[in-house]
Amino acid sequence: SQQGEEDPQALSIQEGENATMNCSYKTSINNLQWYRQNSGRGLVHLILIRSNEREKHSGRLRVTLDTSKKSSSLLITASRAADTASYFCATVQTGANNLFFGTGTRLTVIP
Amino acid sequence: DAGVIQSPRHEVTEMGQEVTLRCKPISGHDYLFWYRQTMMRGLELLIYFNNNVPIDDSGMPEDRFSAKMPNASFSNLKIQPSEPRDSAVYFCASSRGTPYSNQPQHFGDGTRLSIL
Numbered sequence: 001s002q003q004g005e006e007d008p009q010a011l012s013i014q015e016g017e018n019a020t021m022n023c024s025y026k027t028s029i030n031n032l033q034w035y036r037q038n039s040g041r042g043l044v045h046l047i048l049i050r051s052n053e054r055e056k057h058s059g060r061l062r063v064t065l066d067t068s069k070k071s072s073s074l075l076i077t078a079s080r081a082a083d084t085a086s087y088f089c090a091t092v093q094t095g096a097n098n099l100f101f102g103t104g105t106r107l108t109v110i111p
Numbered sequence: 112d113a114g115v116i117q118s119p120r121h122e123v124t125e126m127g128q129e130v131t132l133r134c135k136p137i138s139g140h141d142y143l144f145w146y147r148q149t150m151m152r153g154l155e156l157l158i159y160f161n162n163n164v165p166i167d168d169s170g171m172p173e174d175r176f177s178a179k180m181p182n183a184s185f186s187n188l189k190i191q192p193s194e195p196r197d198s199a200v201y202f203c204a205s206s207r208g209t210p211y212s213n214q215p216q217h218f219g220d221g222t223r224l225s226i227l
Contacts, residue, residue, distance in 0.1 A: 030211050035218075042115070042202055042218030043154075050213060088154070092210040098144070098167065099210045101154040 004089045004102025012108040019076045021105040023089030024069075030092045032065055033099065034074050037086045046074075046087075051094075081111045113137070117203050117219035125227050129191040132222045135184055136205030144216060145178055145188050146202040154202075160186065161209075193226045200224070 007022045023032070031050045035043040049056045049065045049072065056063045062075040076083055086106050090099040116135040124130055136143050144159040158168040163180040171178070175194070180186040190197055200221045208214035 031213055033210070033215060040220070042220045043204075043216075045215035045217070048213055048215060090210075097209045097211050098156050098159060099216065100156075103153055 004091055004100065006087070006089060006102045006105040008105060009103070010106040010108070012110065013079055015079060015081055015109055015111050017079055019079050019083070019107055019109070021074045021087050021107070023072045023074070023102055025072075025089075025091045025100075025102075026070065027091075028094045029067070030094050030096075032063075032072050032092075033090045034061075034063060034072075035088045035090060035101075037088065037104075039085075043088065076107075079107075079109045081109050083107060084109045115203055115205050115217050115219035117201075117222050119222060120220065121223045121225075123225045123227065124193060126194055127192045128226075129189065130193045130197075130224060130226075132188040132201050132203075132224070134186045134188075134203030134219060136186070136203070137217055138184070140205035140207050140217070141183075142206045142209060142214075142216075143180060143186050144204040144206075145186070146204065148200045148202060148221070149198075157188070195226045198224055198226050 004023050004025045033048045034046045037043045047058045049063050060077045065072045086104045088104045089102045118133045145157040148154045157170045158178045160180045178188045200223050202221045204216040204218045206214045206216045
């Protein structure tokens with residue numbers, strides 16, 4: 001069964017706006033990863049945040065992690081049409097050696 | 112570096128036929144993962160290998176499914192006999208080290224399988 005739930009399921013914004021996606025999970029984790037999937041393609045790793053980190057940046061991406069609330073958020077600033085994709089969070093549970101993927105957020109950026 | 116290569120990209124076959132999906136991981140990666148993606152169940156891990164050895168196959172749905180990794184450059188996933196409910200997109204991913212050791216996975220573009 002899936003570990004994470006993304007919210008919202010779908011998000012539509014104008015180019016230039018910021019997009020925020022949230023992920024909630026159920027058990028303690030070692031790290032949390034965000035992936036992007038373009039239509040008809042495989043998943044692409046975006047960013048990884050360890051359980052002892054609270055915030056991480058990579059280019060226009062900002063990820064936060066709140067282990068007390070078992071939640072994470074992905075912020076994409078100054079969105080572009082090319083950011084249109086599905087975004088998945090994936091957790092590595094403490095003691096486990098594989099990824100559990102969430103349900104995904106479908107982001108549409110309107111030019 | 113070439114990415115993870117999967118073949119075929121699309122497969123349409125009739126129920127009862129054997130299906131073979133193929134994967135070439137990134138050179139130097141010692142972990143290989145097979146996933147299945149459907150609208151209903153999302154992305155599910157089927158099996159993963161470390162240094163060509165199957166480590167966890169608890170996600171393989173039934174005995175009709177089998178996976179092998181004869182060498183570091185190749186893995187295949189077989190379904191025999193295939194059923195319509197096996198229709199999905201199957202992904203292969205590889206990594207240098209485990210997710211627990213903070214290593215990202217690199218995915219192929221998947222095989223879209225349709226069983227009629």
